Amino acid sequence: MIRLLLADDQALVRGALAALLGLESDLEVVAEVGRGDEVLDAVERSSPDVVLLDVEMPGADGISVAAQLHASRPEIRILMVTTFGRPGYLRRAIDAGASGFVVKDTPARELADAVRRVHLGLRVVDPALATETLTSGISPLTAREREVLSAASDGSTAGAIAARLHLSEGTVRNHLSAAIGKTGTRTRAEAIRAAESQGWL
Template structure:
């Protein structure tokens, strides 16, 4: 029996996944959580074999959770299951320790098979997303540029971002200028949208 933990902030989706996967004779959903910051505690309590993580969740995003989970529980397999099939997400998730990445509209039988394959130590990636990721290439943004751009996503001024991140205003402006160049956009708002579309943020 493969023990599963489901982490998704949409209760309806989480419930549907639990019901569908629960129909499989060799799969047992042992826990469900709706926030990223609840995953590690739930893993400690329920000892799943495979954790299905959504990318976008409150508390902590799925990719950050994947990294923490992989570090603390390296034997637990991670399968990202998301609505957002963005190329940058796939690369970042694999780098964080995920064994697989599929989109939520994957048929139930294929999702169950993906769980089994990940549990066996194999890598499972949605083929269309894999192709798109190879075409898009790697994110050109540095970790600091990504941090500054994420802080700019709500329209904050350079001064506000500088205070939040404990940087000088000049450094913030330099990072934003670099990001705008790398995303081939004209403004920081366009850079945020481009980076989000590609899964770089």
């Protein structure tokens, strides 16, 4: 029996996934959580073999949770199951230690098969997304540029971002300017939209 933990902030989606996967004779859903920051505690309580993570969740995003989980419990397999099939997300998820990445509209039988393959130590990636990721290239943003751009997404001023990230205001402006240039946009807001659409943030 393969033990599963489901992490998705949409209760309806989480319930549907649990019901569909629970129909399989070799799969058992042992825990469900609705927030990213609840995953590690739930893992300790339920000892799953495979964790299915959504990318966008409150508390902590699925990619950062995948990195924490992979670092602390590398024997547990991670399958990203998301609405947002963005190339940047796929690359970042694999780099964080995920073994697979599929979109939520994957048919139930294929999803169950993806869980089994990940459990066996194989890599499973949505084929269309894999192709798009290969053709779109890697993110041009440095880790610091991504951090600054992400901090700017709530409309914060350069001064506020500088205080939050413990940087000088000039450094923040330089990183924002570099991010705007690398995304081929004209404003901070456009750079954020472009980076988000590619899954770089």
